[in-house]
Amino acid sequence: MTFGGVVAVKDVSFSVAPGEIVGVIGPNGSGKSTLINVMTGFYRPTHGSVSLDGETLSGLSPEAIRRAGIARTFQNLRLVQEMSVRENAVAGLYLQITGGRSLTQRWLADMFATPAARRRAAAARDAAELALAQVGLQDKLDQTVSALSYADQKRLELARAIALRPKVLVLDEPTAGMSVDEADELIRMVTALVESDGEPMSLFLVEHRLELVLDVSHRAVVMDGGQVIADGLPDDVARDPHVRSIYVGGE
Numbered sequence: 001m002t003f004g005g006v007v008a009v010k011d012v013s014f015s016v017a018p019g020e021i022v023g024v025i026g027p028n029g030s031g032k033s034t035l036i037n038v039m040t041g042f043y044r045p046t047h048g049s050v051s052l053d054g055e056t057l058s059g060l061s062p063e064a065i066r067r068a069g070i071a072r073t074f075q076n077l078r079l080v081q082e083m084s085v086r087e088n089a090v091a092g093l094y095l096q097i098t099g100g101r102s103l104t105q106r107w108l109a110d111m112f113a114t115p116a117a118r119r120r121a122a123a124a125r126d127a128a129e130l131a132l133a134q135v136g137l138q139d140k141l142d143q144t145v146s147a148l149s150y151a152d153q154k155r156l157e158l159a160r161a162i163a164l165r166p167k168v169l170v171l172d173e174p175t176a177g178m179s180v181d182e183a184d185e186l187i188r189m190v191t192a193l194v195e196s197d198g199e200p201m202s203l204f205l206v207e208h209r210l211e212l213v214l215d216v217s218h219r220a221v222v223m224d225g226g227q228v229i230a231d232g233l234p235d236d237v238a239r240d241p242h243v244r245s246i247y248v249g250g251e
């Protein structure tokens with residue numbers, strides 16, 4: 001992926017197996033978010049391609065990719081501050097369930113519409129509430145987002161993605177701005193959820209906290225300067241000289 005003359009990500013190649021937890025680490029500007037934007041259709045790759053279950057995804061819209069089974073969160077929160085926790089979670093699902101037309105159009109139509117539409121709305125609400133309970137927000141469903149703590153807002157963003165029951169859950173620094181304890185709790189909750197889910201869900205987790213990533217991941221990918229410099233079992237990656245030179249300041 002290049003931007004004008006800037007090569008943000010170069011010669012990156014990897015795969016994620018069903019149910020696998022892949023932890024991605026790397027210094028600021030190493031291309032982690034760019035990689036996620038390419039995987040989820042926010043950027044169209046300059047070269048190369050992304051596929052899911054053998055189907056090529058690159059070139060599709062973010063919404064089509066989400067419907068194909070890749071759900072993401074953003075490094076910076078994208079919530080509607082003046083809506084409630086429940087409404088935010090339902091809105092995220094609505095795009096997926098109703099497809100094409102604009103969210104408001106569909107939502108308004110469904111509120112007054114046919115039994116099928118009402119069942120659809122009820123299903124979205126149930127799925128949203130289940131996901132909110134899974135991230136520990138069951139007691140805050142009617143709170144306005146702006147009244148939530150930052151950590152709870154990050155949990156809500158996560159619930160929106162989980163509610164979609166994606167094949168691949170892609171998280172871009174879900175614990176940024178959280179305390180060490182909050183971060184630890186959130187990551188352990190997500191990984192437990194991924195591992196316990198009936199349908200295999202893969203997790204692609206970009207996270208700054210090296211120890212935490214190595215602890216919860218089945219595999220670790222390390223990026224530096226837009227390239228993958230290590231990809232393997234967390235223990236092996238932790239011993240890699242190049243990785244050590246970045247994270248512990250040399251041998």
Ligand SMILES: Nc1ncnc2c1ncn2[C@@H]1O[C@H](COP(=O)(O)OP(=O)(O)OP(=O)(O)O)[C@@H](O)[C@H]1O
Binds near residue numbers: 009031
């Ligand atoms: N839309 C864009 N236009 C121009 N350059 C970009 C764009 N997006 C990313 N870049 C550049 O690509 C490189 C990789 O950025 P990216 O945001 O992917 O890094 P990152 O690993 O996510 O960093 P961080 O840890 O700070 O989130 C940087 O040099 C960045 O300036």
Ligand SMILES: [Mg+2]
Binds near residue numbers: 032033034075172
């Ligand atoms: Mg980033």
